[in-house]
Amino acid sequence: MPKVKSAKSSRQHNEIQKQGIQFNKTFGQHILKNPLVVTSMIEKAALRPSDVALEIGPGTGNMTVKLLEKVKKVVACEVDPRMVAELQKRVQSTPFQAKLTVLQGDVLERELPFFDVCVANMPYQISSPFVFKLLLHRPFFRCAVLMFQREFAQRLVAKPGDKLYCRLSVNTQLLARVDIIMKVGKNNFRPPPKVESSVIRLEPINPPPDINYKEWDGLLRICFLRKNKTLSALFNFSSICDMLKHNYEVHCSVNNVPIEKDFNMKEKIDLVLKESGYEGKRARSMDIDDFLLLLCAFNKHNIHFS
Missing domain, CATH: 3.40.50.150 (Vaccinia Virus protein VP39)
Incomplete structure (x- = not known):
């Protein structure tokens, strides 16, 4: 009809x-x-x-x-x-x-x-x-x-x-x-x-989570660049290491934090991932709490995403 x-x-x-x-x-x-x-x-x-x-x-x-x-x-x-x-x-x-x-x-x-x-x-x-x-x-x-x-x-x-x-x-x-x-x-x-x-x-959600949203979204952009890769492999990309190294140097300069001798960003990233237990994790299976904990772990080591 x-x-x-x-x-x-x-x-x-x-x-x-x-x-x-x-x-x-x-x-x-x-x-x-x-x-x-x-x-x-x-x-x-x-x-x-x-x-x-x-x-x-x-x-x-x-x-x-x-x-x-x-x-x-x-x-x-x-x-x-x-x-x-x-x-x-x-x-x-x-x-x-x-x-x-x-x-x-x-x-x-x-x-x-x-x-x-x-x-x-x-x-x-x-x-x-x-x-x-x-x-x-x-x-x-x-x-x-x-x-x-x-x-x-x-x-x-x-x-x-x-x-x-x-x-x-x-x-x-x-x-x-x-x-x-x-x-x-x-x-x-x-x-x-x-x-x-x-x-x-x-x-x-009011009030919203108390986080720096630009930092948060910067982390997510990296993690979901290849959501099926392990974070260890993903953060190994030279372009990502270079970007985080630049952010690290700027942060240390602004906050008068001395940069250690023979500093190596790749080694620092690997340390953060290993300490936090996320080196073998993949973004596809991580929830909001996982990403919040990962952001906190990076920030604790003066590694920033914005």
Whole structure:
């Protein structure tokens, strides 16, 4: 039995077609057309009337209008000026007009505004940098309900030993509680993407772990460069030794720490790995506590990653 499109949705998209607006794949424009998915995402966000909601890539405004019904204010970030015009036209002369602020431009290139909750059908090509931007955003927001490509969503929640476990998994789970809450098939979009999608709910951990995040991420970048190699083999790469030697010399100089005679960075790294018991470990099977202990062991010997 063929699926029946809602009259309102069909009218809206027909109007866009008449205006000659084509969805731009460069911007990752796949408009979520199923109102049930939109409603479910908004319900999972547990919105309050006093909330400021942030939406990324609002497109033609199917979710935006639903958000405006629930919250005090919506800030929508949209890179495509045609979609900005369509969205503004949609709320023009309605009670929602005063509650909507549209920021045109690349969300990765601007400071995020204040918001309580983020709800978005994400442009998939900016998924990873946006998640990192979101995790480091201050002041803290309450939660984010985001649609991603299914494999990307699975990376966010992957555990040690999983095939998709990676730097993104560790960073996300260090700073937030994250769960996959819904699967969404490609036929729920216009035009249909080539991949299946999933919706995740992310809640920042407040207060966050008391660590230097640049140091932490520098360590992870090295460990996940070849996640199946032992740390002993990985840290043996000359480029890594040279970088850590430079950082060590800078740290010692700034802190008036004398550098021992006949200093050898490779030997120092081997000593740290052996003392900490991580020389034979591989990043693919290490959890957050393992990486925290490893960072502490390196820092104790004045070896830094930023």
